[in-house]
Amino acid sequence: MNGATMDQRGQMPERMIAIDAGAGTQDILIYEAGRRYENLVKLVLPSQTQIVGRRIRAATEARESLHLSGTIMGGGASSDAVKAHLQAGLQVTATPSAARTMHNDLVRVEAMGIELRDEPPDGVRVIELADVDPVGLAAGFERLGVELPAAAAIAVQDHGFRPGSGNNEVRFDYLQSLIADGGRLEAMVFQAPPDGMTRMAGVQESWPGAWLMDTGTAAVMGSLGDPMVREFADGPGAILVNVGNMHTFATLLRQGRLYGLFEHHTGGIDAPTIARLVDGLRNATLDPTTFREQFDGHGAAFDEAYRHLEPFQFVAITGPNREIARGLGYHEAAPHGDMMLTGSFGLVDAVLARLSRR
Numbered sequence: 001m002n003g004a005t006m007d008q009r010g011q012m013p014e015r016m017i018a019i020d021a022g023a024g025t026q027d028i029l030i031y032e033a034g035r036r037y038e039n040l041v042k043l044v045l046p047s048q049t050q051i052v053g054r055r056i057r058a059a060t061e062a063r064e065s066l067h068l069s070g071t072i073m074g075g076g077a078s079s080d081a082v083k084a085h086l087q088a089g090l091q092v093t094a095t096p097s098a099a100r101t102m103h104n105d106l107v108r109v110e111a112m113g114i115e116l117r118d119e120p121p122d123g124v125r126v127i128e129l130a131d132v133d134p135v136g137l138a139a140g141f142e143r144l145g146v147e148l149p150a151a152a153a154i155a156v157q158d159h160g161f162r163p164g165s166g167n168n169e170v171r172f173d174y175l176q177s178l179i180a181d182g183g184r185l186e187a188m189v190f191q192a193p194p195d196g197m198t199r200m201a202g203v204q205e206s207w208p209g210a211w212l213m214d215t216g217t218a219a220v221m222g223s224l225g226d227p228m229v230r231e232f233a234d235g236p237g238a239i240l241v242n243v244g245n246m247h248t249f250a251t252l253l254r255q256g257r258l259y260g261l262f263e264h265h266t267g268g269i270d271a272p273t274i275a276r277l278v279d280g281l282r283n284a285t286l287d288p289t290t291f292r293e294q295f296d297g298h299g300a301a302f303d304e305a306y307r308h309l310e311p312f313q314f315v316a317i318t319g320p321n322r323e324i325a326r327g328l329g330y331h332e333a334a335p336h337g338d339m340m341l342t343g344s345f346g347l348v349d350a351v352l353a354r355l356s357r358r
Contacts, residue, residue, distance in 0.1 A: 012355050013151035020155045020218055020343030021131045021203075022047055023076045024245040024320065028137070029344035030149060037225070037336040037345065041146055044340050048131050053077030059125045060085045067120035068094035070129035071202040073101050074156060076246065078129065086113050091124070093117050097202070098129045104161035104198060130206040131156050131199065153189065153211035153347040155218040157247060158199040170196055172299035175261060176288075178217065179303050183258035186353035188217040211351050215343055216242060216249035216263065219318060222346025225335025229316045237312035239278060241330070242342070243319035248274070250281055252302075252312055259306035262286055263299065266321055274325045282311045318342050 013031070020027040026048060030041040056078065059066050066085055079102050086092055093115045094102075102109050110116060120126050131154070138148040160170035174197065178188055190212045193200035200212045219242035224230045232238040237254035248269055252260040262281055269277075280286040284307055286300035315330040318339055322332060335345050 012352065013149070015147075015149035016151040016153060016348060016351065017137075017149045018153045018155075018344040018347035019132055020215060020341075020347065021074065022157075022215060022245055022320075022343075023049060023074065025050075025340070026132075027341050027344050029341055029348065030146065031348045038338075042338065042341055042344075047074070047077075048133060049074045049076045049078040051133075052127060052129055053081040055127050056081035056085055059127070060088050060090060062125075063088075063090065065091035065121065065124040066093070067117075067124045067126045068092065068098040068101070068129055069120070069126055070095070071097045071205045072104075072198050073129045073131045073202060074199065075101055082114075083112070091115075091121075093121060093124070097205075100161075100198065101129055131203050132206050132210075134207050151211075151351075152207050152209070153213065153351050154203050154207060155213040155215045155343050155347055156199050156203055157215045157244075158197045160196040161198045162196050168299075172263070172301075174214075175216075175263060175299065176301045179258055179261070179301050183303055185217065185221050185253075185256050185258065186350055186357060188221075189213045189347070189350040189354050211347070213347055213350060215244070216247070216251075216261075217258075218343040218346035218350065219244075219249065220251050220253060220258070220346065221350045222335050222342035222344065223316060223318055223333045224349070225342075225345045226316065226331075226333040228331055229333050229335075232312075232314040232316075236310065237314070239282060239312050239315040240333075241274065241278065241315065241317045241319075241325065243269075243274075243317060243321040243324055245320055248319070248321075250278065252281060252306060254309070254312065258303070259309070260284065260302040261300065266324075269324065271325055271328055275328050278315055282313075284311075 014033045016031045018029045026045050028043040095118055096116055099109045141148050160174055162170045220240050223240050233253045240253055241250040248264045248266045250262050251258050284302050288300045316333040317325045317330045318333045335342050
């Protein structure tokens with residue numbers, strides 16, 4: 001296992017792998033100190049949930065029973081494939097850790113028809129669940145003559161878990177805490193998972209010692225690699241909108257500090273909705289208590305200090321579904337000339353900024 005150790009994380013890394021693990025892709029960057037970002041090793045691969053989903057569907061087509069091992073990971077393609085396997089009348093067993101990919105409440109997992117057990121039954125197909133695959137990446141890089149770095153930084157979108165609460169509620173309590181804790185971007189990369197963030201904990205189980213970050217805040221940090229975004233964010237302020245495959249995450253950013261944000265399901269938005277929500281963010285008129293019901297979003301949050309600033313006028317968009325917002329006149333951010341690596345750039349910059357402040 002080539003994950004970073006605690007000692008390595010206390011030093012400025014010469015090399016580091018950054019993985020932005022999304023619903024559709026995992027965007028990978030190998031940072032090397034002193035090299036221009038444009039010339040670094042980069043990969044855009046199918047996300048692990050897509051890869052795992054394909055493996056499960058292959059087992060379904062072969063009419064094979066299935067055992068899930070590994071740890072909690074992002075759902076979507078993977079969890080949909082498990083449900084289809086069950087609907088086909090086929091057996092699914094799982095370790096408790098892997099089963100939490102379906103739901104953190106294991107009673108609900110068992111009610112789906114999944115048997116919890118630590119070891120697989122004889123003769124079943126075993127599929128390992130994880131948001132990252134360090135062994136597979138190391139093998140692939142080795143064939144290309146590239147050594148996997150010791151240091152790692154990984155971003156996932158974590159809904160979290162708290163008994164008695166819905167995962168969207170836990171998710172937005174976490175997002176609100178980012179602003180309540182001061183809103184400083186470099187404080188949003190973690191050496192240990194924040195309380196209740198089960199998916200981040202799963203990542204660190206798969207890749208011990210990795211730095212952790214939310215995909216939304218990683219994209220915000222990475223957007224600063226675009227010169228125009230940096231100019232406004234360091235000056236009068238910028239509104240940054242990351243239109244991802246599953247979620248749209250928008251923030252008010254000025255001089256490295258978040259003053260407000262909203263998060264919305266990408267599948268439920270169009271250009272007029274984005275424009276309306278961006279205006280509500282700019283004018284601080286989105287009501288955090290009703291946002292979810294009105295807009296099918298996770299929520300909105302503001303720092304009261306923003307109400308004493310001039311509203312931010314500049315808006316930049318990024319993300320694989322940014323074409324939804326084309327025609328609105330927003331700047332399309334391309335940090336270091338590569339939009340798809342925005343989150344990976346942000347991971348590297350966040351870790352370096354965090355370490356430089358020690």
